[in-house]
Amino acid sequence: MSALSASKQKRLAVKAAKEAAKKSSSASSPATTNGRNTPIPGGAEDDDTEVLIPGLNAMDIAKKKGGDRNSTGVLTSQPLSRDIKIESFSLSFHGRELISNTDIDFNFGRRYGLIGANGSGKSTFLECLAAREVPIPEHIDIYLLQEEAAPSDNNAIESVVIEARQEVERLEKQVEDMLAEENGAENPLLDDVYERIEQLDPSTFDTRAATLLHGLGFSKKDMLKATKDMSGGWRMRVALAKALFVKPTLLLLDEPTNHLDLEACVWLEDYLSRYDRILILISHSQDFLNGVCTNIMNLNHKRKLVYYGGNYDTYVKTRAELEVNQMKAYVKQQEEIAHIKKFIASAGTYSNLVRQAKSKQKIIDKMEAAGLVEKVDPPMLFKFKFSDTDKLPPPVLAFDEVGFAYSGDMKDGLYRGVNLGIDMDSRVALVGPNGAGKSTLLKLMTGELTATEGRIQRHMQLKLGKYNQHSADQLDMELSPIEYMRRRFPELQQDTDFWRQQIGRYGLTGAHQTSPIGHLSHGLQTRLVFAELAMSRPHMLLLDEPTNHLDMESIDSLAEAIKNFSGGVVLVSHDFRLLKEVADTIIVVDKGVSVFDGTILEYKKILQKKSREESGMN
Ligand SMILES: Nc1ncnc2c1ncn2[C@@H]1O[C@H](COP(=O)(O)OP(=O)(O)OP(=O)(O)O)[C@@H](O)[C@H]1O
């Protein structure tokens, strides 16, 4: 029997069950409900083999949070609605309130970009939603993607298909549960679930999984590689393929572009811009948010979620306009209050003036009771700054006919005949697909790797400062940031106040300076790495994906610091905006090394065109 007919038969059986349930709804067994007469997506309560949430399941999340997350909120949308509205939502973590008395308002078909400062609680919020710690109706299935697929013996296609099969089983169970309820056959959600089972169509699992993986950059050969033999970047793509294949009602993506190359980012941007359920996306890449989002949700410093219609650029514009208006209203109101207060103060003891003063005071009281217009807080100013450095005369770093192969055999070399010159005023962006050899090129620059052929010349005094995706792993998680910096630079013999000031510039303030580094969010840890890098006074910066985890303000500040830096910079990044701001030379690493004759935006256009042609669009 073919898979298609099997799936059709199943569907027919489900339909027959629906009919039967219609006839004898009262006789149907309640054994498959959870006692509250609500279906349990993904499994029955006593069945501990079932997964409640695809991706990260509730048990995983409960384990991760260590029971230190608390939240409250009241569902106000209709329980059967596909929109989600929760009022008076608050969330605290380790006793600290991250979100305070705000509204969750997700509309079906919308794609929300979740932004907010590093450490504000964005990841914790998504974890709280995925673990259903808020009253999200059970029929809304949730998938949280936070990290790469776990290494296993399954290849990429198998990983996606297993996830999809679990999803079909979950949906079929959901149908059974709905039908088992009184008048279950009338449940308006049934049709949606049937439609989802139909869309998933097990008979085409393999081919559709392959198409999706192809879009994410997998060659036919790579799709059949066990995930345990893949790099983090490729396992991230497997995780993405699983999530996109399942297409949940509520898809939560926490910085999905972090390990992707530019090509995959362009593909993902295109794909997500057509996601027609609910998407919540944490990303610090403005152009990615622009391409994908219909709404922006800002977790602000007052711990509220503030919603804006439109993409990131529209958000910036709207917010600026609102702030100008708010500031005008604030100034006007303050002038009015000052004027009234002046009158009251000068009223003296004349009885008619005293009476007038009293009535004027009532005006102020009324204004205060209604809530005064708040002053717009100035944005938090970061000052990433790489110390000025002595100019070294060229050639500072030169590649002469360089070739490299990990095996030492140029037959399987990554590149050969590479000629490059990097000097104190260079601003170079290295771009190219995952695995093409960008990080390897940086390692050849630092001397961590030696050229297989040709010669790499470094100025005798050259001091390089390198940031890579694993730099934060080198931090001592037990120490506080202040203690860490003090131990890292003992020769400076500086006191606590000095270090407080230094790391304060990188937005590490208050308790974050003295609590263990292990308690900081990823973004705050990354900022500390930059504080350390800046203090080491390099001549040249080699930055491998520096924007992963940094928030918008930090990225802007990093861009400014790179622009003002007096030494050379080589940058690997998937953030087009940062590249556009700082890079003046684009070097493409893709089966060789060549200089791209054009701007980074022209390069993006080429990738977009290629991605659309390959996926059969246009
Ligand atoms: N130590 C190693 N031994 C053997 N092969 C390696 C080693 N390190 C990397 N490679 C391989 O060399 C190739 C280039 O890797 P590299 O990390 O330089 O690529 P990349 O362009 O920086 O990729 P990404 O964008 O994913 O970071 C990849 O195929 C990788 O699997």
Ligand SMILES: Nc1ncnc2c1ncn2[C@@H]1O[C@H](COP(=O)(O)OP(=O)(O)OP(=O)(O)O)[C@@H](O)[C@H]1O
């Ligand atoms: N074990 C812990 N003990 C105390 N506080 C913690 C612990 N783990 C995380 N936190 C704090 O919880 C807060 C929220 O962290 P979360 O990762 O949700 O922030 P985020 O907005 O996603 O940050 P980023 O943009 O840097 O990834 C942070 O201020 C962090 O310092």
